Amino acid sequence: MVEGGGKLRRGGAVQIWNRRSFLKTFGAASLAAAASAETGKRVHMLAVQDGPAQPVAANDHIQIALIGAGGQGMGDTKTAVQVPGVRLVAVADCYSGRLARSKELWGDDVFTTRDYNEILARKDIDAVIIGTPDHWHKQASVDAMKGGKDVYCEKPMIHLYSDGPEMIETARSTKRILQIGSQRVSSVLYAKAKELLASGAIGKLNMVTAHWDRNSSLGAWNYTVPPDASAETCDWPRFLGTAPKIPFNAEHFFQWRKWKAYGSGVAGDLFVHLFSGTHFVTGSHGPTQGMATGALRYWNDGRDAQDVVLGLFDYREGFNLSVRVNFVDGGEESESLVFTGSEGTLEIGWTGVTVSRVPRETEPGLTIGTFPEAMQDRIETEYRKKYPRKHFEGTPPVGSERYVTPEGYSDSYDHFKNFFASVRSRQPVVEDAVFGYRAAGAALLSNLSIEKGAVVRWDPDAMKLL
Numbered sequence: 001m002v003e004g005g006g007k008l009r010r011g012g013a014v015q016i017w018n019r020r021s022f023l024k025t026f027g028a029a030s031l032a033a034a035a036s037a038e039t040g041k042r043v044h045m046l047a048v049q050d051g052p053a054q055p056v057a058a059n060d061h062i063q064i065a066l067i068g069a070g071g072q073g074m075g076d077t078k079t080a081v082q083v084p085g086v087r088l089v090a091v092a093d094c095y096s097g098r099l100a101r102s103k104e105l106w107g108d109d110v111f112t113t114r115d116y117n118e119i120l121a122r123k124d125i126d127a128v129i130i131g132t133p134d135h136w137h138k139q140a141s142v143d144a145m146k147g148g149k150d151v152y153c154e155k156p157m158i159h160l161y162s163d164g165p166e167m168i169e170t171a172r173s174t175k176r177i178l179q180i181g182s183q184r185v186s187s188v189l190y191a192k193a194k195e196l197l198a199s200g201a202i203g204k205l206n207m208v209t210a211h212w213d214r215n216s217s218l219g220a221w222n223y224t225v226p227p228d229a230s231a232e233t234c235d236w237p238r239f240l241g242t243a244p245k246i247p248f249n250a251e252h253f254f255q256w257r258k259w260k261a262y263g264s265g266v267a268g269d270l271f272v273h274l275f276s277g278t279h280f281v282t283g284s285h286g287p288t289q290g291m292a293t294g295a296l297r298y299w300n301d302g303r304d305a306q307d308v309v310l311g312l313f314d315y316r317e318g319f320n321l322s323v324r325v326n327f328v329d330g331g332e333e334s335e336s337l338v339f340t341g342s343e344g345t346l347e348i349g350w351t352g353v354t355v356s357r358v359p360r361e362t363e364p365g366l367t368i369g370t371f372p373e374a375m376q377d378r379i380e381t382e383y384r385k386k387y388p389r390k391h392f393e394g395t396p397p398v399g400s401e402r403y404v405t406p407e408g409y410s411d412s413y414d415h416f417k418n419f420f421a422s423v424r425s426r427q428p429v430v431e432d433a434v435f436g437y438r439a440a441g442a443a444l445l446s447n448l449s450i451e452k453g454a455v456v457r458w459d460p461d462a463m464k465l466l
């Protein structure tokens, strides 16, 4: 099919063979096949550090408590106690069923309470994990730090923009360790992606495309409401905190993400992971402006948070970010971040990062098929004098490498390991309050933009809305 001189004749048209025409003619699938035929797709297993070799002395344990023992709080705690030298001693939650479950999981000796202040008053607790709904993150973190505890607070760090400066200032003034729970920041995958980008593997970064789509009832936050849910088994006033006072509502209690009074929409739940990943990999402080559109398209069950949101953001480092969350997707749940550069792409998925390199073309190419044959030949002869190298006569020079995590790898474990290392060393954490605020502050610009119907501006250094 390919004729001499790199020309492809189809119905009289003549095209110079270059990467774009290759893609247009044969599609990306052929390109991938060609790539693997030429270079083979190399897969590398990422190295994972083991825990400390030395066992921790019994009197050198870090004693922790959990505040907010729901799905994530319990999951976090199960992971945290796997880090050598960490012991759980207390749990606070507003639902008696979760306090009972905590004793089933961690033993009758674990102290349980509805009031986290009872935990903060105890001198035998060094650090707390905060797994409450978003609207409690700031207050529980501030109270814990003022009570002398180090804090691992779940993402998103903030619910309101005023939460950020207060949390940062409290961590500073109390000299407490405050780590935010976006576990990808401790992931070996993201570390690899950061290293690849910095090494110039994809050239100059110009775009990041990130999405998280779900197509399930649980994905859309329809979590189970237990049949014993009542004003007796649930401490409703304590759950509400600063949220508007309404009569007991079991859906609000157990499915709080659906309402903006407690959650932060898909922006706070999921965009924040995409922002923390982007900021970690690029080293950026955040976008300078953003705009978003979104609506409730499918889950019309009384919620006020949107189930489809798309956002666009400008980064002064010279790239744009687009983020999307769709709970009405017709396909599988999927999450990915694609970093597109001048010479390739870098894609981070659940278990691997793939870098695909396509060197920039060194000749401009020709569009001459509509000209008479003689003219085509004349132009091409001149062109080949100027650009003697014939590109892509065979397969284009692309390369693709994939780095994967070992089976069972947990970035949450690494995130806790980093947190407890800082608790011991008093050295800065991998994801401090400033990083957490920059990620959550950027993510929540989406909600603000939808609310205002306008582009919103943000100073990523000063962490201020403009």
Ligand SMILES: NC(=O)c1ccc[n+]([C@@H]2O[C@H](COP(=O)([O-])OP(=O)(O)OC[C@H]3O[C@@H](n4cnc5c(N)ncnc54)[C@H](O)[C@@H]3O)[C@@H](O)[C@H]2O)c1
Residues within 6 Å of the ligand: 067, 068, 069, 070, 071, 072, 073, 092, 093, 094, 095, 098, 114, 116, 131, 132, 133, 134, 136, 154, 155, 156, 181, 182, 183, 238, 239, 241, 253, 254, 256, 268, 269
């Ligand atoms: N890092 C991640 O990947 C990840 C994943 C899921 C959830 N999260 C975050 O974890 C947090 C919790 O989410 P979840 O799915 O576990 O919610 P959940 O509803 O399962 O659990 C929240 C728990 O907090 C309790 N609670 C509410 N107010 C409290 C208070 N004042 N004092 C003590 N307990 C209180 C509730 O009773 C409930 O049991 C959210 O902020 C969420 O964004 C993070």
